[in-house]
Amino acid sequence: MAICKLLNNEVHYSYVKSVLIIFFDSRFRTFVALKILKYRLMRILKSILLVAFLVVSCSLNVQAQQYKAGVIAFYNLENLFDTINQPEVNDEEFTPTGTNLYTPQVYMDKLGKLSDVLSMIGTDITPDGFSVLGCAEIENITVLQDLINMPKLKSRGYKIVHYDSPDKRGIDVGFLYNPKYFKVLHSEPLFVPLKGDDGEPYFTRDVLYVYGLYDGEPVHFFINHWPSRRGGEEASAPNRALAASVAKAKIDSINNASPDAKIILMGDLNDDPVSPSVAKTLGAVGDEGRVKPNGLYNPWVKYYKDGIGTLAYGDAWNLFDQIMLSHAFLDKKQSGFFYQKASIFSKEFMIQKTGRYKGYPLRTYDSGAYQGGYSDHFPTYILFLKEKK
Numbered sequence: 166m167a168i169c170k171l172l173n174n175e176v177h178y179s180y181v182k183s184v185l186i187i188f189f190d191s192r193f194r195t196f197v198a199l200k201i202l203k204y205r206l207m208r209i210l211k212s213i214l215l216v217a218f219l220v221v222s223c224s225l226n227v228q229a230q231q232y233k234a235g236v237i238a239f240y241n242l243e244n245l246f247d248t249i250n251q252p253e254v255n256d257e258e259f260t261p262t263g264t265n266l267y268t269p270q271v272y273m274d275k276l277g278k279l280s281d282v283l284s285m286i287g288t289d290i291t292p293d294g295f296s297v298l299g300c301a302e303i304e305n306i307t308v309l310q311d312l313i314n315m316p317k318l319k320s321r322g323y324k325i326v327h328y329d330s331p332d333k334r335g336i337d338v339g340f341l342y343n344p345k346y347f348k349v350l351h352s353e354p355l356f357v358p359l360k361g362d363d364g365e366p367y368f369t370r371d372v373l374y375v376y377g378l379y380d381g382e383p384v385h386f387f388i389n390h391w392p393s394r395r396g397g398e399e400a401s402a403p404n405r406a407l408a409a410s411v412a413k414a415k416i417d418s419i420n421n422a423s424p425d426a427k428i429i430l431m432g433d434l435n436d437d438p439v440s441p442s443v444a445k446t447l448g449a450v451g452d453e454g455r456v457k458p459n460g461l462y463n464p465w466v467k468y469y470k471d472g473i474g475t476l477a478y479g480d481a482w483n484l485f486d487q488i489m490l491s492h493a494f495l496d497k498k499q500s501g502f503f504y505q506k507a508s509i510f511s512k513e514f515m516i517q518k519t520g521r522y523k524g525y526p527l528r529t530y531d532s533g534a535y536q537g538g539y540s541d542h543f544p545t546y547i548l549f550l551k552e553k554k
Contacts, residue, residue: 389432
């Protein structure tokens with residue numbers, strides 16, 4: 166009120182004084198009056214801007230004081246291999262003598278680049294950054310241990326959930342979590358029973374299931390890396406639908422036991438938000454109002470329809486890297502965490518500036534030549550809020 170009275174008095178005084186001067190004075194004094202009026206108006210404008218800044222700052226501070234923030238992320242780490250040749254898997258190209266000349270120096274550089282990105286995700290929201298991260302295209306637990314021990318991540322104390330998948334290339338999915346925010350109670354790999362054209366088993370990545378307490382709340386996580394589109398999108402679609410059905414079966418069993426369960430499904434799905442594996446098999450929808458109590462909300466549908474993606478191929482964007490959540494996260498008046506927004510993390514330094522991949526995510530390799538990049542995918546993340554007690 167004091168600021169408002171001060172501003173009102175100044176406006177009144179300036180206006181009356183200036184009008185009187187203009188009415189009675191000569192041409193010279195009229196000029197002086199206009200200069201005074203301009204000066205006073207500038208002072209008033211500055212005062213108004215200062216008040217507006219203080220109001221916004223106070224509002225943001227109140228917002229920060231009223232809510233806890235939680236950041237859940239996913240990132241395809243693009244062939245994060247160690248440099249050791251494992252005879253039982255096809256990893257020869259990612260060895261020092263392989264086609265990619267994947268030396269210890271390249272490996273350490275890649276770890277540094279990935280840790281740069283991971284150290285920044287969510288730090289504009291909370292100082293600790295992401296509390297949970299699902300990741301894909303990692304060779305083993307060793308590479309994850311090396312990653313979380315990089316200087317920019319080590320102080321956060323991330324822990325790992327990982328199982329070796331039967332994938333013939335030896336790549337797996339993984340789960341990183343900050344024990345300050347999440348406590349693991351149970352985890353297991355869910356096998357995806359694929360078969361090749363010859364009827365023989367065809368091995369891909371398991372779906373990683375992790376259950377625990379997220380700031381005291383029970384939450385179920387599913388980390389996915391579904392079969393690729395090799396052989397064509399349509400021909401390979403049944404493989405991704407099968408992987409989706411493995412996750413969906415587990416989700417349905419959880420919902421049957423606990424209809425209000427909080428569930429998060431994330432991963433590199435090798436399919437877009439409107440693809441049959443996502444829209445039909447999972448039944449995920451992009452409209453919050455249409456999500457059923459046992460259904461999934463997919464916030465990436467609008468992104469995809471607007472032409473925004475996480476990776477590009479053939480001058481077209483795809484949005485394979487998705488994070489979906491159950492109906493229980495959509496009530497913003499609840500006492501627990503609720504969904505606030507979804508974002509793609511893409512900074513200028515993560516974008517290719519020249520060449521045939523100009524404008525795409527800056528990848529690690531291009532036709533066997535090391536590019537010094539990060540990943541051919543952008544990471545995604547979800548912001549959750551929870552009212553402080």
